[in-house]
Structures are given as C-alpha cells and as structure tokens.
Amino acid sequence: MPDQTVDDDPLEELHGLAITAGTEVVDELIQRRPNPSHSTYLGKGKVEELRTLVQEHDADVVIFDNDLSPAQVRNLEKEVKAKVLDRTELILDIFAAGARTHESRLAIELAQLEYSLPRLKRMWTHLSRQSMGVGMRGPGEKQLEVDRRLAQKRIRDLRAELSKVERRREVQVASRKEAPTVSLVGYTNAGKSTLMNRLTEADVEAADKLFATLDTRTRRWAIPGWGTVLLSDTVGFIRDLPHSLVASFKSTLEETRQAELLLHVADASHPNVFQQISSVYAVLEDLGIEEKRTLLLLNKIDMIDSPVQLNRVLDRYPNAIPVSARQGKGMDALTEAVGQVLGREFLDLKVTVDPADGKLLAYLASKGEVKARDFEPDKVQIHVRMPAGAMGPVHRWALEITPVQRFESGGLTAKEDDRDITDESIGGPANHDLPSMGNESFDTEIPRSSGEVA
Template structure:
C-alpha cells in the first residue's frame, strides 16, 4: 500500500516501504492471450512505486512458454535467489500473472512474499478507493480473483491428504469458505445495484444535457483537464490510478450552451478483467456519454501503445462508433511542433493541449463545444402559448429567428442543438413542424 495523503478523507496512511525485486518474462504474444506478451518493467516499476515499494532489482527472461512450476526457469530462479539475498528484498513482483501453484512454489523457493501484476494493481485500487462505491467495487474484484484460487488451493490440499476417508475436513472447509465468499459477493452486488439505482435517478435529473467523458491511460492528465475546465478540485497526482471514481460537473460556457463533463478511472495495458467487470458501474458514465475525450500523454514512451491499450478496454464498454475526440496532453513536455506534425496526420481531428496551463483547458473546452454545436440546426417548432416561457432562453441569446402566432400556438423558428430539441419535444410539449428549414 502506498502512503497516500487522501485529500478527500483528510488522513494519511503510512506503511513501511517494501524493497521489491521485479521479474518480467517475455513470452510470445499467444501466451498472453493476445494481450501483449512483452513485459514492461518500467511500468511495473511505477506501479510498485505507487503501491509503496522501492525497487531494488530487476530480472528479465525471454521464454517460449512459462516454466510450469515456477514460471521462470531453474537458472533464473537461482539468479533471483541471489539477487533477493544481495538486495535484502522483502518482496518479489512478477509482471506476468501467476497461477496459485506457481505463486506458492516461488514463495517456497525464495522464502519471500510474491505478488503478480494483477495482485499489485488490485492492491493499489484497494488503497486508492475513497468512495463507498469504489471500495465495494474493489472488494468485489478481489473476491472474484480469490474465488477460483481458493478452490485450487483446497483441492491441492485434498490431493495431499489423498484417498477415501481423508476428504471430509478439507472438503467441508472449502465448501464453507466458498459459501462465505459467495455470500459476500452477493451482498456486494446488491449494494452496488442500489447505488446504481440512485445514480440512474440523478442521471434522469440531468435533463438530456450533452455529456462528455474523459477517458485514457492512467496518469495521462484527465483529472488535470477536468479541473482546468470545471474547477472541480479532483485529486491530481503523478502516480498511477489516482482517480477511481467518476466525478461529473456541469460546464456553462455561455447562457445557452452547456454540457456535462465526467472524469473517471484510467486504464492500463492488461487491465485485470475482474476490475473492468467490477467497475462497470463507474464506467457506465463513459458508456452513456455522447462524446468521449480520449486523453493521451504525449510525453509517454509510446503514445501509440497506450492508445491501443485504452481502445482494447473501451471495446468491452462502448460501441466502436462512439464519437471521440483525441486529446494529446502534456505538449509542454515534448517538441510540440514535431509532435503535432506527426500526430495530426494520424489523427486529423485531434486537439493538442497542456492541461497544466489554462490555455490547454480552454482549447479542449472549445473542441468539445465544436462537437456539441456541430449538430446545431434551424428548425420550426409549434409551442403552446401557455408554455411560451420555455423560449425565453432562446430569446436572450438571439436564437429565435422567427415567431408567428396562430390561435393558441406559436410557430417559432429556432437555432438549436439536438439536445435542446429533445428537451423541448419531451419536456415542454413542443412539436416539430414537418416542413422546417434545415
């Protein structure tokens, strides 16, 4: 766990820092289920640091497939033993995911705590979760991760006990543990469903307002841009997974035009799928948005790789054709001219910003507004005279182009967005006149 000064809760959690040795096994892609077989120890280093560990050594190996018992081969295991002793490490972290048996065998061989990448990410999530919803979601992910492991753990002991007549206690204990876990998972799901019901009610109150959601790799600068645009005061830090909750704020740009902006959890290469599953509720804000703003850290080692990782997670959450603005951030850290030339060719509609400067936030806000107004049209509506005040906002901003009164209705020709049209039709009893100018 990391010593995190949690502004929202106003306390500091301090744990002694661990000394970690990192291990990465490079496998051909097929072994990682097409999820990118290359280990990336720089990123693991940042994850470890975020979780509160000092990295004291690294071991890498290239293999056609994992060694069944210990993941790394015999020679590497010996090298690892020496390194652990020399560096007085307290923890070994694998960039790869280990089976429960491999974890156990390694723990025995090295006599030290072993974590794999999923466990490390789950630990960071558990530490950073500051709202009730985030905490419930993280616990759900942890239990789901544990459940199949528990089973294998016990069946391993059963095998050791062996034979007819020795199965009783093990079986009973396994069943009990399983049942307890199953029960807790059911409780968590129910509590999350209740939170979702409340959220739905709030969303309904949002009145069909245009919704944009910031998405992107962790640490890309989503929260910084959110704060720059909305002044929301969301937690910003140079660490991975600083944000785990969704925050939504209304942005009023002028009297007539407004939109909602949501900041939420960042993604990472090979994000454990239990986490994506459990965070479905938080990610629903992204799912329901009219527009995604995909924030990319221009200063990262490999922006293209980060974009691909984010798109891979998004594939499970949103339809492929969801409108998206690519926003390359941290332009102050790169040769802006060079970067812009290269990426504007690949992403013609991208915006290039530096969220740290006020200018960056303004540029992004303008890009969102351009999309919002892109669907602005001129239409004639039939509005009941009894409800004319619904047009007052359009009068103030000069968007009423014409107005004709007939008996008890007003035929108003307006400049309006789809969002405004929907609101007038659904809420204000207006009707569209068929031969409206387009």
C-alpha cells in the same frame, strides 16, 4: 514472446504501479523465452537468480508483470521464500487502497473476491488434510469448503448490491437535463484530472502517480459562445486491466457510457503513446462504448523536447488536438472543437403545438429542455432546446417550427435574438455522420516482462 518488441524500459509501468502501491523497488529481473514455465513461469535458472536477489536485498515481495496461476504463485513462493504478487493482484491492491466511495469499495471488493476464489486453496495449506476415502476429510478441506461457500455468497450479495447501484446511476445520469455530458477518458496518469482543473477550476486531486482518480467527479464547464456542459473525470485505464475490475466498475463509468462526447486524453510525451491509446480503446470496447464520438487530446506537449516527437503522433492522428493541461496551451482550440462537435446536435426552437396535442407536448418535455411556454386560445408556443436527432416526431406533429438559435459546426448563429444560452440542455443520440477521431486499434504489443523485487 519471440515476435514482441522490447521497450527501452519494459518494467517502467510496473515500477510506477509498485511505487503507487507503497513499496520500495530494490531490483529488477527480466527474462524473454518462447513459452513460460507451467510450474514457476520463469525458467529454473531465473528462479535461482530471483532467489539470490531476494536474499541479497532481504526483500519481502516479488511482483510479476504478468498474470500467474495459483500453482505458479505457490511454487514461486516456496522457491524464493517471499510473497509473490502478479500484475492483477497488484492493481487490485492499488484500487482497494484508493477507493473512497461506497460504490467503488463494493466494486473493488467484488473484483478481489472473484480473483481470490480460485486461490483460496493455498491459504489453508497449514491445516491437516487426510485422504482415507469418502467421509474421512480432514479439517483443512472442511475449512476450505466453508471459506469457499462464504466467498461465493459474498460475491452474490455484492453483485446484487452493485446491480442496484448501477440501475440507480443509470436513472440518475439519464435523467440529468441541465447540460450535455462530456467525459474524460484516457490512460492512467495521462493528465485527465489536471485538465479538468484547468477547464473547470475544480481543484480535484491531480497527483503524478498511477490511478490517482478512482471515483467519478463531475463539474460544470462553461464553453464561451456555446453554454455549459457537465465534465466528468473517470478512473484511468491501463493495459491488461483485469476484466473483473472493468465489470465491477461499470456503474462508476456510467457517466462515460451516457456522455454525448468523450475527450480521450493521451500523454503525447510518453514513448509508448500509441500502445496506450490502443489500450484505452480496447477498454472502451469492453464497456461497449467504443462507438462514442471522441476527440483525441495529445496532452503534455510541454514535456516534448523535439517537434519531431509530436509530429510522429499527429501523422497517425491528424485530427488530434495538442494541449498542455499544466500550462494551459491549446485550451482555446479544445473548447472551440467541443463547441463545434456538440453544436451539430442541439437546436434552440420555438415550436407551435395544438393545445389538444398532449402527445407532442409530452414528447418535447421528455426529449428536450422546455425553457418557456406561451398559452393562447388556439395554440401553445413552446421554447425548447433539444437534440437534432429527436426532431422527427416534431416535424410530423408541430403546427410550426421557428429556429431561435441554431448551433452549427462553425459556432453559434442567432436566428431571432441574441439572448445568452442558459446552462440547461439535454443530451441526445450520437450524430452518426461525425467520425470518431483517432479511434483505431493497432497490432503493436507491449512486451510481457517478468517482474520487480520490492
């Protein structure tokens, strides 16, 4: 579009996607024009130039960094005599190749079928079609209708199965009481898996490629002076992530939806770091979790040549934490910040309850982690760790409340004893007084460029 800015290498991300998909990129082609052609997306001259490139390199595939209509794909394939993929189809192909669990395979199959359904027509153009009036359809149209019905039935079955998986995952994650959950989110290849390995010694795959992680992985992370949390690594996001893919992977991202805190990992060394941060928040908004408390981590500071580049990002995100997951820089500041944020919410208490007050006893068991019970003839003393936001009914019904350990923003303060915090706790509602750090959106757009020849 005329008002878009041009990056130094507008096809850098598409190049990375193509490499991840297993292709060898042999050439690139870019066109800027006010409006795309309805029939071929590119102008006539660029289509001719593209056909020449395909012939020169004997290329098999042409990949566009745009979403194309079925008619545009069909017309381009006729012109250039090679298979044409758009951005969405390429991303779906990468996800299909990388899916490992049953859940992720269901999600990607659903997204692929929803993408392919309006494009089934071009798959049967080799079959005859007659147009002699009602009741005189040729076998091509009959086969197309059968194929469409089969695809629609499979889509319904997949949605039903994924809905069951999603409900099971919601129950599983919501019932997890042993520790609060912290979730890593961020642009693909920002270093989330490397950071998880650094913090938890998880030894998960951390390849220097796009979408190296597709399935959620959760590990225990011991925070010194605070306790243990569950740290989850999720699929990376990308600009223009297909909406069907976001919807299909909702169950996989349930850890993120239920997390008490998000760690947004951004590649501070990337020239388009602002756009990438904005893209992540756009996906979080699509998932309905943009209001989660968030700490922004500026990763890969070891790859920044000049302090000016880092300061440029910190000027816009003054609360961000610079780190290097690969070299371990900034880990102390990160763990301290996470402890402070989570510590504002959880209380370690001894609650004295009337033995006949079964309602309060049940409430404490459901909202907190009961660590000990001391029964006496006229009272029950419960040692419980629970979120501060759930204390309203406790204040109304309890006979007495005595702090054991209180987590303040400055860290742990012992009130009665110095016993260590166990790795068992419970998640709770967000502290709405705490602002989301760096949660902004920007008007800057990434230029829409044409494609690569592979």
